[in-house]
Amino acid sequence: MSQANLEVRRISGHASTVPGVGLKRDLEVAKLVDTTTCIGCKACEVACMEWNGLTYSDTTFQNSYQTMPETTFNFWNLIKFNEYEPEDGGNMMLLMRKDQCMHCEEPGCLIACPSDGAIVQYANGIVDFQQDECIGCGYCITGCPFNIPKMSPKSQKVFKCTLCVDRVSEGLEPACIKACPTGCLHFGTKDEMKELGETRAKQLREQSGFAHAGVYDPSGVGGTHVLYVLHDATNPEAYGGLPRNPHVPWTVWLWKKPLKWIGNLAMIGGVLGVFVHYLRFGPKTIEEDHEVPNQGEKP
Amino acid sequence: MRDESHLLPNGRVLRYTFRERLMHWVAGLSYLYLLITGLAFWSPWLFGLTAITGGPTMSRVLHPWVGVIFFLGTVWMYGVWSSQMRESPRDKAWWHAIRHYIRNEDDQVPDEERFNPGQKLLFWGFFWCGIVLLLTGVILWIPEWIPWSLRFLRLIAVIVHPIAALLTIALFIIHVYMGTAVERGAFSSIVRGDVSRKWAQRFHRAWYEQVVGESPKQK
Numbered sequence: 001m002s003q004a005n006l007e008v009r010r011i012s013g014h015a016s017t018v019p020g021v022g023l024k025r026d027l028e029v030a031k032l033v034d035t036t037t038c039i040g041c042k043a044c045e046v047a048c049m050e051w052n053g054l055t056y057s058d059t060t061f062q063n064s065y066q067t068m069p070e071t072t073f074n075f076w077n078l079i080k081f082n083e084y085e086p087e088d089g090g091n092m093m094l095l096m097r098k099d100q101c102m103h104c105e106e107p108g109c110l111i112a113c114p115s116d117g118a119i120v121q122y123a124n125g126i127v128d129f130q131q132d133e134c135i136g137c138g139y140c141i142t143g144c145p146f147n148i149p150k151m152s153p154k155s156q157k158v159f160k161c162t163l164c165v166d167r168v169s170e171g172l173e174p175a176c177i178k179a180c181p182t183g184c185l186h187f188g189t190k191d192e193m194k195e196l197g198e199t200r201a202k203q204l205r206e207q208s209g210f211a212h213a214g215v216y217d218p219s220g221v222g223g224t225h226v227l228y229v230l231h232d233a234t235n236p237e238a239y240g241g242l243p244r245n246p247h248v249p250w251t252v253w254l255w256k257k258p259l260k261w262i263g264n265l266a267m268i269g270g271v272l273g274v275f276v277h278y279l280r281f282g283p284k285t286i287e288e289d290h291e292v293p294n295q296g297e298k299p
Numbered sequence: 300m301r302d303e304s305h306l307l308p309n310g311r312v313l314r315y316t317f318r319e320r321l322m323h324w325v326a327g328l329s330y331l332y333l334l335i336t337g338l339a340f341w342s343p344w345l346f347g348l349t350a351i352t353g354g355p356t357m358s359r360v361l362h363p364w365v366g367v368i369f370f371l372g373t374v375w376m377y378g379v380w381s382s383q384m385r386e387s388p389r390d391k392a393w394w395h396a397i398r399h400y401i402r403n404e405d406d407q408v409p410d411e412e413r414f415n416p417g418q419k420l421l422f423w424g425f426f427w428c429g430i431v432l433l434l435t436g437v438i439l440w441i442p443e444w445i446p447w448s449l450r451f452l453r454l455i456a457v458i459v460h461p462i463a464a465l466l467t468i469a470l471f472i473i474h475v476y477m478g479t480a481v482e483r484g485a486f487s488s489i490v491r492g493d494v495s496r497k498w499a500q501r502f503h504r505a506w507y508e509q510v511v512g513e514s515p516k517q518k
Contacts, residue, residue, distance in 0.1 A: 015343040070447070112457070114340040115355055135359040137340065138442035142453040151443035156360075251458040259458065260342065263465045270469055274476040281403045283481050286501045 006169045007123040012113035026124040029168060031177065032193040033098050034200055034229040035239065036213070037184035040065055040079055040096040047179030048077035051164065073150040076100055076161040077176055080240030097228065097239040098176070098185070101148045101161035103127045105222030108248040111256055112143030125190060125225035128165050131157040145221065145246035163225065193227055200229050220247035305510035311493040312511060319379060323489055326372030329365045334471070336362045337464055363440040366433065373429040380422060383413055390416040405501075413506035417477075424470045428463045435460040
């Protein structure tokens with residue numbers, strides 16, 4: 001929500017150069033969410049509501065500890081609770097994953113957005129919505145592979161996690177990170193977080209018997225600026241529908257890349273084509289220019 | 300079969316009734332708004348067009364409603380014109396002579412009925428694209444109400460809606476060019492309704508003969 005003083009890398013619906021590009025020496029940042037040490041306390045949910053001053057809405061009973069089915073326009077940070085029984089007959093596990101915007105390197109929302117400057121990707125990797133430029137078309141909802149952008153029914157603008165861009169641009173960690181009591185949430189540069197995550201995954205593999213533990217940093221969207229450590233990185237779907245191979249939907253890609261250029265060329269070609277046709281052939285003339293007078297019948 | 304009602308007192312020929320003109324412009328003007336706002340959402344280069352359509356947000360709000368008006372106009376046209384837009388036996392010969400039609404060698408083009416096969420193509424193109432644009436447009440209108448499990452509907456809509464729109468734009472460019480620049484008198488006929496006898500003979504001879512009942516001089 002705040003442009004703050006971060007360097008902009010990319011903006012939606014924009015025709016020419018991006019202002020300020022190449023000016024600052026921002027590091028790429030990332031959150032690391034270690035699902036293996038999350039206790040589901042929801043302190044991050046509360047901290048998110050508090051820092052961002054979000055309005056309260058009713059929670060719904062989900063047959064679990066989960067606050068509501070999915071994130072909403074005024075609830076950007078939701079822990080998803082999932083009971084999971086390993087196929088090898090091991091103990092039932094309660095998987096808890098803090099769901100929020102993943103801040104993709106290739107953001108489907110930004111690619112789909114037609115409004116100039118409504119979605120901004122900063123050089124540090126944060127993807128942020130500028131509601132004053134949002135026109136409420138909802139293309140970002142279609143472009144997102146993670147089901148994150150949500151429309152406010154009152155303002156018809158779309159909202160989501162900002163990665164606390166206002167805090168990060170002032171050198172603070174995001175509110176959710178600050179609130180976490182177990183230290184399962186970490187914040188730093190993307191490289192640091194990746195390294196920390198890999199270290200933890202290695203530990204899980206070698207010392208805790210989670211043979212498939214790993215870091216979730218999906219390459220289909222160019223990597224994300226929210227990383228997960230999963231007990232079983234081969235089965236992300238078990239964590240409340242985390243997609244195995246998220247990517248910008250191919251119809252969105254087809255629409256925004258090839259179709260756009262084919263369409264633009266066809267439209268320009270069509271207008272030029274009829275113009276050239278007119279230069280070459282001109283109008284269809286009517287032999288006699290003068291009007292034929294009434295033939296017999298007088299008015 | 301002389302049809303006096305088509306011959307106006309001033310010796311001109313009535314081509315479009317008031318009802319036909321009105322419904323054409325209900326669809327035509329609403330299409331113009333849809334075209335401008337649609338192009339604005341299509342490309343960042345054209346996003347500034349929203350300055351003349353009520354601003355970016357209002358353009359997004361109005362585009363679907365105007366789309367409904369356009370669709371109703373299309374349905375109205377279907378009701379009035381569809382019977383005259385059916386393919387007739389002589390259409391094939393016209394399409395075979397399309398090269399001559401394009402090159403203004405109209406003496407080698409078969410006589411045209413009230414609507415020539417090109418106009419029929421325009422009509423059916425707009426009609427079917429209009430249905431596709433409505434169906435996909437409804438999905439794009441309310442994406443936040445399409446649940447995640449039905450996400451494929453949105454993914455289809457975002458690609459099919461612009462493809463259908465581009466097809467109508469192709470038809471639209473040719474339609475406007477033909478109606479204003481090539482066939483002089485066509486534009487005023489859809490505004491005021493009448494054409495000269497010469498015009499009717501020149502561009503829609505079969506129709507002229509049918510409604511005025513005059514045998515052609517010679518070809």
